[in-house]
Amino acid sequence: MINRYGSIALLLFVLVIITGCGKSPSETDKNEMVLRHIMPTKVRGLDPGDMRDRYSFTIGSQIFETLYQYHFLKRPYEIVPLLAEEMPLVSDDLLTYTIKIQKGIFYQDDECFAGGKGREVQADDFVYSLKRIANIKYLSQNWSLFDDKIVGLDEFREYTKGCESEQGIDYSRAVEGLQTPDDYTLVIRLKKPWPQMVSTALADLSTAPVAREAVDFYGKDIISNPVGTGPFMLEQWRRGSYFELVRNPNFRGEAYPLEGEPGDAERGYLDDAGRIMPFADKIIWTVILESQPAWFLFLEGKVDSSGIPKDNFGEAITQNMQLTESMHQRNIHLKTFLDPSTFWVGFNMLDSVLGKNKALRLAISRSIAREKFIELFSNNRDMVAHGMVVPLMDSYNPDIRDEGYSKYAPQEAKELLKEAEKVHGGKLPVLKLAVPGTDTFARQYGQFLVRQMTNIGLEVEAQYMDWPTYLEKMNGRSLQMFTSGAHASITDAQDFLQSFYSRNWAPGANNFNYSNPEFDRLYEKAVVMLDGPERRRLYRKMEKIALDDCPAAFLNHRVAYVLHHDWYKNYKPHAFAYGLSKYRRIDLEKRQAYKDLLKKLK
Amino acid sequence: MTDTATVPSLQAQKGRSLWTDGVRRLRRHRLAMLCFLIIVLYLSLAGFTYLAEIFDWDVNVVKWSEEVGESYQRPTMKHPFGTDIFGQSVLRKTLYGAKTSITVALCASLISLAIGVPLGAVAGYFGGIIDEVVVWVYSTLSSIPYILLILAFAVVLQDKTFLGVKITGISTVYLAIGLTSWVGICRLIRGEVIKRKQGDYVLAARSYGCSAPAIIFRHLLPNVFHIVIINFSLRFVGFIHAEVILSFLGLGEADRPSWGAMINDARIELSRGVWWQMTAATIAIFFLSLALNIFGDALRDSLDPKLRTR
Numbered sequence: 057m058i059n060r061y062g063s064i065a066l067l068l069f070v071l072v073i074i075t076g077c078g079k080s081p082s083e084t085d086k087n088e089m090v091l092r093h094i095m096p097t098k099v100r101g102l103d104p105g106d107m108r109d110r111y112s113f114t115i116g117s118q119i120f121e122t123l124y125q126y127h128f129l130k131r132p133y134e135i136v137p138l139l140a141e142e143m144p145l146v147s148d149d150l151l152t153y154t155i156k157i158q159k160g161i162f163y164q165d166d167e168c169f170a171g172g173k174g175r176e177v178q179a180d181d182f183v184y185s186l187k188r189i190a191n192i193k194y195l196s197q198n199w200s201l202f203d204d205k206i207v208g209l210d211e212f213r214e215y216t217k218g219c220e221s222e223q224g225i226d227y228s229r230a231v232e233g234l235q236t237p238d239d240y241t242l243v244i245r246l247k248k249p250w251p252q253m254v255s256t257a258l259a260d261l262s263t264a265p266v267a268r269e270a271v272d273f274y275g276k277d278i279i280s281n282p283v284g285t286g287p288f289m290l291e292q293w294r295r296g297s298y299f300e301l302v303r304n305p306n307f308r309g310e311a312y313p314l315e316g317e318p319g320d321a322e323r324g325y326l327d328d329a330g331r332i333m334p335f336a337d338k339i340i341w342t343v344i345l346e347s348q349p350a351w352f353l354f355l356e357g358k359v360d361s362s363g364i365p366k367d368n369f370g371e372a373i374t375q376n377m378q379l380t381e382s383m384h385q386r387n388i389h390l391k392t393f394l395d396p397s398t399f400w401v402g403f404n405m406l407d408s409v410l411g412k413n414k415a416l417r418l419a420i421s422r423s424i425a426r427e428k429f430i431e432l433f434s435n436n437r438d439m440v441a442h443g444m445v446v447p448l449m450d451s452y453n454p455d456i457r458d459e460g461y462s463k464y465a466p467q468e469a470k471e472l473l474k475e476a477e478k479v480h481g482g483k484l485p486v487l488k489l490a491v492p493g494t495d496t497f498a499r500q501y502g503q504f505l506v507r508q509m510t511n512i513g514l515e516v517e518a519q520y521m522d523w524p525t526y527l528e529k530m531n532g533r534s535l536q537m538f539t540s541g542a543h544a545s546i547t548d549a550q551d552f553l554q555s556f557y558s559r560n561w562a563p564g565a566n567n568f569n570y571s572n573p574e575f576d577r578l579y580e581k582a583v584v585m586l587d588g589p590e591r592r593r594l595y596r597k598m599e600k601i602a603l604d605d606c607p608a609a610f611l612n613h614r615v616a617y618v619l620h621h622d623w624y625k626n627y628k629p630h631a632f633a634y635g636l637s638k639y640r641r642i643d644l645e646k647r648q649a650y651k652d653l654l655k656k657l658k
Numbered sequence: 659m660t661d662t663a664t665v666p667s668l669q670a671q672k673g674r675s676l677w678t679d680g681v682r683r684l685r686r687h688r689l690a691m692l693c694f695l696i697i698v699l700y701l702s703l704a705g706f707t708y709l710a711e712i713f714d715w716d717v718n719v720v721k722w723s724e725e726v727g728e729s730y731q732r733p734t735m736k737h738p739f740g741t742d743i744f745g746q747s748v749l750r751k752t753l754y755g756a757k758t759s760i761t762v763a764l765c766a767s768l769i770s771l772a773i774g775v776p777l778g779a780v781a782g783y784f785g786g787i788i789d790e791v792v793v794w795v796y797s798t799l800s801s802i803p804y805i806l807l808i809l810a811f812a813v814v815l816q817d818k819t820f821l822g823v824k825i826t827g828i829s830t831v832y833l834a835i836g837l838t839s840w841v842g843i844c845r846l847i848r849g850e851v852i853k854r855k856q857g858d859y860v861l862a863a864r865s866y867g868c869s870a871p872a873i874i875f876r877h878l879l880p881n882v883f884h885i886v887i888i889n890f891s892l893r894f895v896g897f898i899h900a901e902v903i904l905s906f907l908g909l910g911e912a913d914r915p916s917w918g919a920m921i922n923d924a925r926i927e928l929s930r931g932v933w934w935q936m937t938a939a940t941i942a943i944f945f946l947s948l949a950l951n952i953f954g955d956a957l958r959d960s961l962d963p964k965l966r967t968r
Contacts, residue, residue: 347926348925348929351929365926367927370930431729497926499919507744
């Protein structure tokens with residue numbers, strides 16, 4: 057007989073055994089090729105129709121695919137077909153795009169399909185995905201990309217306004233500009249030329265085909281149940297902590313590029329030329345909000361690549377901006393490149409205090425010492441942003457630095473503040489600055505900006521919030537001032553300029569809710585033009601208009617310093633693409649040897 | 659011989675109150691008095707900081723945000739604890755941090771006493787269903803791990819508006835701590851009241867026709883108040899630690915110095931060899947914690963004869 061205490065002890069023992077069994081997330085087969093990454097923030101969702109931030113893109117792009125993609129190796133960057141058979145056939149008037157879709161593309165197996173087997177992708181899936189974005193009840197962040205572009209799509213959006221619920225929407229309703237003559241042909245008719253459509257929209261994750269069965273089956277939970285065609289599929293997502301993607305057995309296989317830019321072969325980027333991808337069996341992202349643990353995991357060899365936290369910069373990089381001896385000893389490689397990103401303090405132009413007070417916005421812009429900011433937060437890596445367009449783009453205005461939009465001038469800022477108080481009609485209220493993130497870095501970031509503004513006599517309060525809350529408030533247009541930034545996904549400056557077009561107000565790309573009729577006129581003129589000197593001239597003019605109105609105080613363009621271990625192969629930096637995990641390969645022997653190396657170093 | 663023998667006997671005849679006796683014993687405990695002095699110093703510093711802010715005095719402690727040197731300057735004679743990322747004096751931040759920590763500990767103590775003492779007294783005096791409800795509430799609360807409970811309260815309370823007042827930063831911290839830490843004192847007071855409610859003086863009060871609230875608040879509570887004082891002093895240090903933990907976890911004061919926030923900042927700075935911010939905050943916490951612990955023990959020994967260890 058087992059007495060009461062014995063029973064409890066036995067029960068506890070069984071519980072320990074049960075919970076102790078099974079593989080821990082980090083435990084994998086020795087010969088399994090696993091890519092290990094850090095995700096520095098929580099991810100909102102994995103529904104491509106409503107994805108706009110780079111963190112969701114990073115994971116979503118491994119699961120979903122688009123008609124076109126950037127060539128992995130070629131520079132200058134080049135668009136090539138992915139789900140499409142070839143580049144689109146464009147009519148002479150630039151209004152009709154005929155796209156042939158590859159046969160034999162299958163969705164991953166999922167219980168949303170009959171019998172659980174993924175079906176073949178058809179042209180109708182692309183039409184459905186676009187109609188879904190147009191559906192006003194869906195409130196997609198991506199609608200601004202298609203607003204007033206495709207014949208009949210705006211009318212479809214109008215129609216959805218009258219529907220009582222999402223379930224009541226008839227997706228079979230015809231849209232004149234989206235035709236499917238057969239299952240493998242998609243014809244898009246535009247209202248006006250849109251020369252950047254392929255790179256801006258058709259290579260953008262928002263247009264990835266989404267299976268209607270999946271949306272109907274999962275309903276609102278579709279954000280956590282992605283069903284795609286890509287090389288990987290979601291195996292496990294523990295909200296706020298862990299993502300695990302495994303190979304999609306239905307993936308057709310894609311050949312590694314056969315050519316790149318000069319020097320790629322010497323650097324080993326063509327070692328896998330022609331081999332069928334993906335190489336990895338699994339991808340793991342561990343959500344680690346703090347930079348320190350992420351850095352230590354990288355040094356321990358538990359993560360393949362890493363950025364360099366500001367407080368560890370001296371440990372990794374010398375004053376000559378080269379790798380330190382300790383990094384060399386660990387066979388760690390450094391890749392640097394100009395990231396097509398711009399960061400700013402944005403002003404909500406709908407805000408009653410900031411929106412009508414240009415002097416106040418200018419005062420804030422003049423109060424920020426960008427050089428100091430870059431010294432403290434990026435160890436002098438970044439470049440001062442004088443405008444929104446990044447230097448690697450053709451339309452970047454090299455004279456913009458002399459025009460002084462990002463000039464630190466505290467005295468001038470104080471004068472402007474006096475003017476701002478006159479415009480406001482008295483003492484200015486306490487301004488609120490929203491900062492995404494609640495960690496030490498975010499707090500220091502916020503504190504720096506607050507200090508700069510209070511130095512000229514403003515009262516500012518920083519509000520720290522997690523990423524989903526921040527996005528929700530931003531999309532609801534309720535933030536007064538916010539630290540934010542944009543990362544271009546195409547080589548065209550339109551990606552930045554669209555953030556100032558009035559039809560793109562939040563939840564679109566224009567988080568400033570900025571509006572200037574002249575800017576809009578030029579934007580509408582420029583977006584239908586083919587690339588050339590005239591369009592570049594218009595882009596620069598638009599940039600100047602926006603800078604004069606000061607809807608944001610531009611801070612910095614990021615220069616990326618990325619470290620990766622020796623075993624992490626085919627790591628060629630790409631400024632625009634996200635779906636790059638399929639190219640990566642792990643040298644398992646080298647990864648194993650690193651453990652021995654660590655022991656020696658210790 | 660006769661004189662010295664008769665003086666104590668005379669005093670005994672006059673009778674010494676619990677408080678007089680307690681203070682007399684406490685004053686004989688030199689280490690406790692030294693600790694008391696340290697506590698007074700900390701309290702004075704916090705009070706002085708409040709006054710300096712209210713009256714806009716030009717003193718260094720409130721000018722913690724002033725840039726006094728280069729970023730991450732090592733400790734020097736001029737800046738004994740060096741500077742932080744923004745070139746702010748770490749010493750000034752540490753001194754200012756006393757205000758944050760003591761405010762939190764004081765407010766949280768008062769909130770927890772305001773909830774725990776009356777609830778414990780009422781439950782102990784009335785018994786029955788009232789007692790059962792109170793015991794059920796505090797048993798449920800105490801079954802939840804303390805830090806998790808504080809965190810949950812802090813997250814829920816943060817940025818909420820209550821009676822037109824927005825709960826942010828430091829107020830979130832002391833409300834979260836105060837609302838979750840009344841169980842201990844409630845349990846103690848309940849037990850004491852149950853023990854004393856049959857006492858002669860309570861029966862006398864009842865026979866004079868005193869109402870229940872009058873008996874509880876005018877007769878019972880003053881007789882158990884020494885327990886409140888002891889508990890207050892011993893928990894004060896716990897509340898300071900809770901503030902440090904909450905600030906460390908990013909739920910405390912975001913833009914003003916607090917010891918928890920300093921330790922949080924210093925955590926990532928240690929890898930670049932910046933140890934002085936961590937050291938300064940730790941020293942400040944160490945002395946206050948030690949002083950409060952020793953003084954609390956001495957107070958308990960002096961006021962509660964049954965628990966005396968000396």
